[in-house]
Structures are given as C-alpha cells and as structure tokens.
Amino acid sequence: MGKTIMRVRGLTKVFGSLTANDHIDLDIEAGRIHAIAGENGAGKSTLMKMLYGVYPATEGTIIVDETPVNGWNPALARENGVSMVFQDFRLIPAFTVLENVFLSLTGRRYVINRKDLRHRIRALSETYQLNVEPDQEVWKLDLGQRQHIEIIKALINPNTRMLIFDEPTSVLAPHEIARFLDMLLQFRADGYAVLLITHKIHEITTVADQITILRQGKKVCAINREDGFDQAAIIAGMLGEQTMEEAPEKPAAREFPQLPGIALRAVTVRDDHNREILQNVNMELARGRIMGIAGISGNGQRELTEAIFGARKISGGHLSYGGEDITHTSPGQRIRHGFRMVTEDPLHDNVVESFTVLQNMALAGLDVTTTHGRIDWEDLRQRLAERPEMEAMKVPAGDRLAGTLSGGNVQRMTFARAVISQPSLLLACYPSRGLDVATVAEVHRTLLRLRDAGTAIVLVSEDLPELFAMSDSLTVLAGHQALGPFIPSDCDIQELGKLMLKGDGGNAAEQTP
C-alpha cells in the first residue's frame, strides 16, 4: 500500500434542495487506482470537482498530507499535486498542442521556450505512448488525442502525484479503451494515485484496486481488489433495488410496404475540412427496420447522418424518400417528411440552452396549440405529462433551463422529444452513450417500439453488442466506404470488428507512431 495522499471526511455538497454528495469518506493512496462508480446523477462528478477545488464543499474536510486544507481551489490543488482531466477538455482548438500546454503551466515564465517544452512533451509522449506532436494544431486532432494533451498538461507539472479522470473513456473509440487502461496501469506503476470516475463495469474490474460506489449522492460501499470484485455485486450497488434489465427480446420485424422508406444511391459526403469522408454509399432502409451503423468513430458517422437529415450537403449521388428524390431539400422539408435526428452532441446541436425543457420540447416535439395566436403552455405541459416516454426516460421537469441540465439529462430530453413526434425516420446517434443501465434499456425498448410502429431507424453506436442486439441490418463505415448490409444473425462480432479496423484508412491507424 502506498502513502495516503488525500483523506476526505464527511464531504457534503448541497445545491439548493438537492444534496449531490452526502457525507462522503475517501482515502486516496499513491500507486493505486481508485474507481468511483455510480449511475448518471449519482454525484461522481460533483465529488471530483470538490476534490479538485472547483466547487467549495458545503461541509466536511479534505486532508492533504495529514493537513486539513483551507480555501481549496484548483490552483491550490495543482500546487499540491492534484490534477484533473476533465470530460470536456480545456483546450483552445486554434492553438498548437505546445501552446495549450504552455498556457497551463503555472511557472513564472513569460516567453515560450519552444525547444525545451517540445522536448518535454515528446519525452512524456514517449513514456506513456501518447499520440501527440507538440506542433500540431488542436482543431485537427480527434477526441482521443485531445485527451492525451490533457494528460500531458497534468503530467508536465512536476508536482503532480494524483490524477483525476472524469469519465475518460466516454470519448474514446473501442480500440482505444484497452490502451487507455494500460496507460492507467503505467501511472500506477509510476506511483501516481489515479482516481477514475466511470460507470463502466468492465473498466472497473479490469484496472481498479479499490472501488467506491456512489448512489444518489451517498457512498454505498467500498470494495478492495483483495476482497474480490463481484460484477453482479457492483452493479447491484450502483443500481440499488432495481433489477438488472435483460437485453430486450427483439420481436420479428414487421413489414410496412405501404410506407415510404429511404434509399441512398452513390452518395458522397464531405467532412468539415471538405475532404470526401464517404464515397459511393448505397443503402436502403425500409420502414419498421433498424439499421445499425458500426465503425470506429470519425469514419463518417456524423457526416452521413447529417447528410441524410439535410444538415450537410450531399456532394454527389441521390437520396430518395419513397421514390421521391430529396437530395437537395432543406432540413425543414425533411422534418415535414417526419425525419428526426438525435445528434452526437445534443446540448450543442439540438437544444436552445436558455430555453426551458418545455420550450425546447415545443420547438421540435409536440405540436403546440394556440389560443388567439398565443401558445397554450399549460395544454402542452399536460399533453407531455401524458406521454409514457417522458416518464420512462426520466425527462427532467419542464421548467428547468436546458443549459443547466447534465449531459445525460439533455440526451434523455432530446431522445424523448424525437420519439414523441412519431418520426418516419429517426437518426439516433449514440443514443445510449453516457446513460445509466436502466435508461439504456429504456432507450432500447423505445427504439424497438418505434420500429414496430413503422419508423425507419438509423442507429449509430460504438457499442457492437448493442448494435448486434438492436439492428435488423448493419452497415460498417470504414476507409471512406459504407460496407454491408450485414445481417447480425449471420455474421460474427469479431469478424465485423476486424472489418472496422482493417478498413480504417482514417486517423487511428496512421497516426500511431
């Protein structure tokens, strides 16, 4: 056992009427990986932000090196060797890696010594196999690489001895996760204390030495690896009384021959840098079917769904809806056809932050009724309350501002909104990402219900088992191509995974040094 770096006693955080953390105790030791597990909204992020000094604690003490700290804040935390890798990266896209790292340095250096800094960044990259070049501009890098910059920012401070990771794998592609976990083990071997916030059981059982489980702001239990990890017990601890949902039984798909489906013919789409990210895409999707889109992230998933929805220009080929060519129609026209999209980043793309949940729902969910031209909000509120989806998806209260919701809650809201309008085509990008187990099961049930009511669904996901369980057909995006369709029952998950990797001519393979 390593030296105890930080002790936390009775740490409590109250936001208004909500107790986000209720008398939490923790011991954090050097050379150990300590996982903080819990569902969405269990209070994990709040706890970490208190440990890093972003939020002042309402009650309780943080003890560093046996000395209780006063006026704990991020600057003081960094001075004491506590570093945090945030879920939303603190990077300036227009700057190079080196400039971003330089900004984070606290020393009294006013002029950049590029040579020295470049050397130090390269040395760290080599030690931990981080995939960044000091002079690359950040806007060109994918999320995994941006995370590496955050890690360098933490490690380059010689004081650092405790690393806090907030849901680090949520931005990573599946093949990057194993490498990331290896890196955590290396940090442990080098004597760093690692605090890992996650709700992914697999990661916890793979690397953690100790698990603290939070539920509804309270510490449920702490388990040491020496005592053995029982996956079922961890899940039970996270979920409480609820029973684990089995994967939904998927009924046979029904036919809706009279309803129009969509078809793509030789479609080419370009990415934000005007490069052809997908070429010659041919696919057909009938109503009452779920098409799963598999692939390592960044292979055109976003571009393809945006092109189908109309938010991105189709630069070649044709898109048709029930035989009608709609290649050049606007998103507005496609929404009137019943197209709906839940994007990868709903807070950014789908929501007006300064509107309430109810106003956001009215924007693109239910039709509003008006009395003398005025919107009848009470009527909308009542009709929404009657929708089973609102309850099942645990959509937050209608008068809360969208900008104050957590990422998971925004996702619930946008998903429920898309579902309520009974779309003809639903483009669902990573609908279960970052949600807790129970809500994911509800998302899956809802998708199947929609499918059986005649909606055509495009399901984009990084989670192959999810795609296999949900999809009627699968398309793999790799190497600028859309491969498929594959029928899940006829193909092997390993084979498909290989196809994803082998066909990948994009960033992942090339940039590995």
Added chain:
Amino acid sequence: MNEITTILISTIAAGTPILYALTGDMIGQRAGIISLSVEGSMLVGACIGFGVAYRTQSMTLAVLAALAAGGLVGFLQAFLAIDRKTNMMASGFVLMFFTQGLTAFYGRTLLDVSFRKPLTFPLPFLSEIPVLGPVLFSQDILTYLSFLLPAAAWFVLTKTKLGLLVCSVGERPEVTQAYGHDPRKIQYAAVIIAGMLAGAGGVQMSCVYTMSWSNDMINGRGFIASALVILCSWKPLRAYMAAYLFGLAQALLVYLQVKGVPISMYVTMMLPYLLTLAALGIISTSKKPSMPEKIKVISTGP
C-alpha cells in the same frame, strides 16, 4: 529625389496611421472584441494631439495626450462591448459619430493653424542610401516606432504567455478562466491598447502627415484598418503589407493628381477603398480557421 522615392515616402506617410490602428485593432480582435471605435480613437488622437502640440510645442506631450484620448475612447468601447454586452459594431459607430462632433468642437480654433517645419529626424548615413534611405531613415519618431510595431505585436501574441492569454480569450474565454485568469480584464486591456495605438496613429496623421487639423480628417481610415485586420487573417506581420497597400493607393492618388492625369478626382479617391475591397474579396476564408472564434460568432453567427 526620384519619383519612386516620392511615391514610397507618401506610401509610408499614408500607411503609418493605418498601421497603428490596424495593429491595435488586431490585438483587440484577437481578444474577441472588434473596435470600430478605432476610428473615433484616431480622431481624438489627431485632434487632441494636434492641439497639445500646438499649445505646448512638445511632441512628447502631444503623443501622450493622443494615447490617453485614444485609450479613453477604447475604454468606452470596452465598457459597452464587454460589460454592457452591446453590439460592438453599433457601439463603434456611435463612438465615431460622437467623437466627430466632439473633435469638431474642440478643434474649431485649430483649423487655421499648421506646422511649418517637419518633425523628421534623419538618421545619419542610413538616410543617405539611394532610393530607400529617405523612405525608411528620414522619418519622425512615430514612424520609426511603427516600423517595429507589428513585429512587436507578433512577438508578444505568439511568443509570450501574455499574448497566448489574449488570444485564448478570443477563442475560448472559459478555458482562460479555467487557468485562473480573468477574461474580462484581458479584453479590457486589449481594447484600451487598441484605442491607444489608434490614438497614436491619429496624432501621427495630424502632426506629421498633414501637419494640420481639419474636421473629420480620419475619413474612415479607422474602419479601413478594422477591415484590413481580416485581410491580414489576424496575423500581425501581415499588417505591414495591408497598411502599406492602402498607403500606396493613397500615394498613387496624389501622384496621379500631380501628374495631371485626366481622371476625375472622385474616381481616384475611390482607389484606396477599391483596392481594399478587392483585396478583401480575393482573400481566401477557407482552409485553416484563422478567425478568432469569438469574432466568428459576431460576424457569421454561432
């Protein structure tokens, strides 16, 4: 002096006030605030600087007064744009109209006076170099300083922590804040510096270039400078090119008039603006995102 030297001298003379305002506004824009008020800052710098120079016969005091006056207009712009969150284009225009009136009032007694002797300090030997010597090394202090200004701005903005902080505010102020710096203070400082530099450009124009004061003598140069920031893609070293391009157009205008080329004066007066417009039209906006993100939000919407 041959004709090329003459044209180059007037290019530098006409380009220098632009160079000041342009570099200043570029610093402000890198911090996320467009100061159309540099027009106003130039006006008060020109007027008050000229007034102080005339009354005290001290160029140093004149420059200090112009810096203060220009900085004050910059401060007003900063207050309106940062703290009151007004539309920064609108506040820039309003400040321009206000300073037009203010300087016309303050400068009404200065209209009939002018300086006789130029304020140049020819550098020994260097100014003797044929063609370029008189252009580069027979100038006033403000012009000499202006030669260094974009290079200094380039050094600070790209090589120092201070500069990176300024630029980070124009990109992601929340990140700047996360590092423990106050984006508001940085923006204030940048916009006030933009005003001060524009004020210096103004006093250079009245005390050195025209050696007199006339109403509204800046005549849109501040706006031009603000627009030229785009032409420079927010890169300080390109300020030389942009400012002297405008200066060259001005110089050609005078040259054509002196030569008696039979073109309407009004057509030639359009020339500098036409050149600027053409340059703005040609500049590529694709490729790398050189525009600070906060400026992008203003000009193209979020």
